[in-house]
Each structure stands twice: as structure tokens, then as C-alpha cells.
Amino acid sequence: MTLPRQIGIGWQVGVASGWGTYGTNLAVELVGRGIEPALFFIADPLTLTPMQAAALKEPLARHARWREARSKGEVKADFPILHALGDKLDFPPILRALQGAPDVGVVFFESATIPRENIELAARFALIVTGSTWNAEILKRHGFTNVRNCFQGVDLDLFKPGARAGRFAGRFAVFSGGKLEYRKGQDLVVAAFKKFHARHPDALLVTAWHNPWPQAAQSLGLSGHVTGPPSATGGRLDVAGWLIANGLPPDSFVDLGPLANTATAPLLREVDAALLPSRCEGGTNLVAMECMATGVPVILSRNTGHLDLIGEDNCYTLDFQIPMGEVMRRPDLDGWGESSIEEIVMRLEDAYSDREGARRRGAHGAAFMQGWGWPQRIGKLLEAIGV
Numbered sequence: 121m122t123l124p125r126q127i128g129i130g131w132q133v134g135v136a137s138g139w140g141t142y143g144t145n146l147a148v149e150l151v152g153r154g155i156e157p158a159l160f161f162i163a164d165p166l167t168l169t170p171m172q173a174a175a176l177k178e179p180l181a182r183h184a185r186w187r188e189a190r191s192k193g194e195v196k197a198d199f200p201i202l203h204a205l206g207d208k209l210d211f212p213p214i215l216r217a218l219q220g221a222p223d224v225g226v227v228f229f230e231s232a233t234i235p236r237e238n239i240e241l242a243a244r245f246a247l248i249v250t251g252s253t254w255n256a257e258i259l260k261r262h263g264f265t266n267v268r269n270c271f272q273g274v275d276l277d278l279f280k281p282g283a284r285a286g287r288f289a290g291r292f293a294v295f296s297g298g299k300l301e302y303r304k305g306q307d308l309v310v311a312a313f314k315k316f317h318a319r320h321p322d323a324l325l326v327t328a329w330h331n332p333w334p335q336a337a338q339s340l341g342l343s344g345h346v347t348g349p350p351s352a353t354g355g356r357l358d359v360a361g362w363l364i365a366n367g368l369p370p371d372s373f374v375d376l377g378p379l380a381n382t383a384t385a386p387l388l389r390e391v392d393a394a395l396l397p398s399r400c401e402g403g404t405n406l407v408a409m410e411c412m413a414t415g416v417p418v419i420l421s422r423n424t425g426h427l428d429l430i431g432e433d434n435c436y437t438l439d440f441q442i443p444m445g446e447v448m449r450r451p452d453l454d455g456w457g458e459s460s461i462e463e464i465v466m467r468l469e470d471a472y473s474d475r476e477g478a479r480r481r482g483a484h485g486a487a488f489m490q491g492w493g494w495p496q497r498i499g500k501l502l503e504a505i506g507v
Contacts, residue, residue, distance in 0.1 A: 131204030222246035228402035251403030252425035273497030281415035401425030423457035
């Protein structure tokens with residue numbers, strides 16, 4: 121196998137988001153393999169650990185050259201370029217100016233409907249890499265044959281079981297993470313936890329729901345389980361005010377606000393369960409992967425990208441799923457599922473009443489994730505693109 125001199129990353133590296141985490145770890149792993157990542161887009165400010173910053177020192181220094189080349193028009197590279205495609209396989213105009221040898225699309229989409237125009241634009245790609253089996257199956261239904269499924273990875277050096285510091289001592293702490301929006305199902309978390317807390321006043325909801333795009337939280341207005349979306353001031357969502365407005369006592373939750381990826385791991389070791397009832401995941405849900413890798417017993421909705429994470433006794437599952445595409449008569453929501461509030465409460469009760477069983481399930485989840493480290497996953501990606 122002959123490794124290329126460079127591989128281009130066509131999305132923003134160093135931003136506190138799922139794509140940013142993926143791009144950063146991809147870039148670091150490429151450097152470790154002797155491949156220079158061509159960074160066409162970097163965040164300002166950069167969110168990097170000292171180790172990541174050191175590994176990416178030279179590629180970051182060369183970013184200005186790539187930025188200038190983009191500003192002058194088309195970039196024709198003699199190395200592969202990975203392009204981040206959007207929902208519905210959208211190919212942003214800013215990426216169309218980057219031409220690789222070959223061009224590879226990378227996608228984690230949430231809509232099962234793909235416009236004809238996007239299908240035609242996708243003919244440019246030698247390969248389309250999907251982040252979930254659900255995504256791959258939808259593309260194949262649309263006639264694509266150049267599809268390879270490559271899951272994202274997780275930092276197993278950071279996210280691993282460990283001792284507790286006792287931050288939530290005396291409480292049954294339930295973690296819920298992910299950017300606040302209707303798709304992620306935080307409205308279901310609020311409605312179910314309200315019932316659960318009424319039975320168990322020692323329960324504590326620990327939220328990491330910061331959304332760098334607060335306008336996306338307006339989608340919660342679609343929910344019949346909560347009272348409207350939260351307000352936002354200065355780009356920060358008022359999660360605490362929203363929880364109180366929806367009937368949660370002030371001492372029943374802790375809102376963590378914006379949380380750096382490196383700060384998440386030690387916090388996860390402090391909680392007793394994680395609740396992630398997403399209606400849809402285009403990928404395998406990085407937050408769920410991090411929780412499982414840390415040994416947290418996770419409650420997952422059995423739909424879309426979560427299906428790739430669900431194994432034998434490695435998590436709690438929300439099996440009753442209202443098929444949103446059928447119920448709402450929207451083909452674009454095919455595969456989406458809404459979990460039952462009652463079943464969520466039941467799974468919380470399972471974790472609460474059988475602590476040893478919950479710990480065993482968390483340990484099985486951590487064992488399951490051992491094959492999901494970034495080195496293994498980037499290796500699969502490189503294999504898929506033929507380098």
C-alpha cells in the first residue's frame with residue numbers, strides 16, 4: 121500500500137461540534153501515519169488540546185496557503201480530498217471549488233429524501249462514506265453503488281472507565297448530552313425525567329445541551345411534551361429557565377452549559393446513567409459512544425444511527441418507536457422514531473432499582489466500544505478510500 125503525501129479535509133477542524141471532533145481526530149491520526157492533512161477550514165478560535173495543537177502545528181501553519189488558494193478560485197489537488205456533505209446529501213458551493221484526486225464525500229444525513237439535483241452533483245464522487253448503516257441503506261435505495269460505511273471513532277485514551285470523585289454523591293445522576301433540538305429528543309428527556317423525579321427526589325438531571333446554533337433549538341416548538349423552546353441571550357440558551365418553566369424543581373437538575381470535549385470524560389464517570397432518546401441520528405451519536413466507552417449505562421432509542429451501537433446487553437433500549445415518517449406523512453422522516461415517555465421512565469427505573477445490573481450493562485458497553493477507537497476507525501476510512 122502506498123500512502124498519499126496528503127489528504128484534504130473539507131470541513132472545519134477545531135470547532136466544538138461533532139464534525140469538529142471528527143475532523144480534529146482525523147487530522148491527528150493522519151499525522152501519526154505520516155500523512156499531512158490539508159486543512160482547508162479551521163475554527164476561530166481553535167478548540168484543541170495541547171497534544172492536538174502540537175501534532176497539527178505544521179498543517180495549521182500551512183492553512184493560510186490553502187485559504188488563499190480557495191479565495192482565488194478552484195483548488196486542483198493531486199491528493200484525495202474528503203468533502204463534508206450536508207443533510208439531503210447537500211454539496212455546499214464552497215466545497216465544489218476543491219477538486220481532489222479523487223473526491224470523496226463524507227456524510228451523516230438526517231433526511232431520507234434526497235433531491236434529484238443533489239444526486240446528480242454526487243456523481244462527482246469516487247466514493248461516498250456514510251456514518252451509519254441507516255445512511256448507507258438510504259443511499260443504496262436511491263441507486264448509489266459507490267457507498268462504504270465507516271463509523272466515526274471515539275478517543276479511548278480519554279473516554280474510559282475510572283474512579284469517581286463524588287461530585288453527585290447521594291444523587292442518582294442522569295446525564296443527557298447533545299445540541300438542544302427536536303431531533304435529539306430533549307423534550308422527551310424533560311417529560312420523562314419530570315415523572316421519574318416525582319417518584320425519586322434524589323434523582324438529578326445533568327444536561328450538556330449547549331447548541332452553538334441556538335436557532336436550531338426553535339425546532340422544539342414542534343413538541344407537544346414541553347412548553348415552547350428556551351430563550352437565548354447572547355448566543356447562549358437559557359436551559360435552566362426552560363427546565364423550570366416545564367416543571368422541574370431548581371434542585372433537580374444541573375445545567376453544564378458549553379462543555380469542552382476533554383472536560384466531558386471525568387464528568388461522565390460521576391453519573392449513574394445516560395439518557396439519549398434521539399428521534400434520528402445520521403451517524404452513531406458521538407455522545408452515546410463517549411458515554412458507553414466511559415462505562416455509563418446508556419438508554420438509547422432503537423432507531424437510525426443508534427442501531428449500530430445496540431448490541432447484546434450493552435445498553436438499555438427504547439424499543440417502542442412511533443414511526444414519524446408514517447404518522448406525519450413525511451417521507452423525509454422515514455426511519456425517524458419517537459420514544460414512549462412511559463418506556464423511558466421504565467428504563468430509568470431499571471437502572472435505579474438494579475444498580476449492579478446497570479453497572480454490568482455499562483461495563484459491557486465499554487467493552488463493546490474497544491473496537492471503536494480513532495486509530496481503528498481512521499484505518500477503516502483509509503482502507504475504504506483505497507490508500
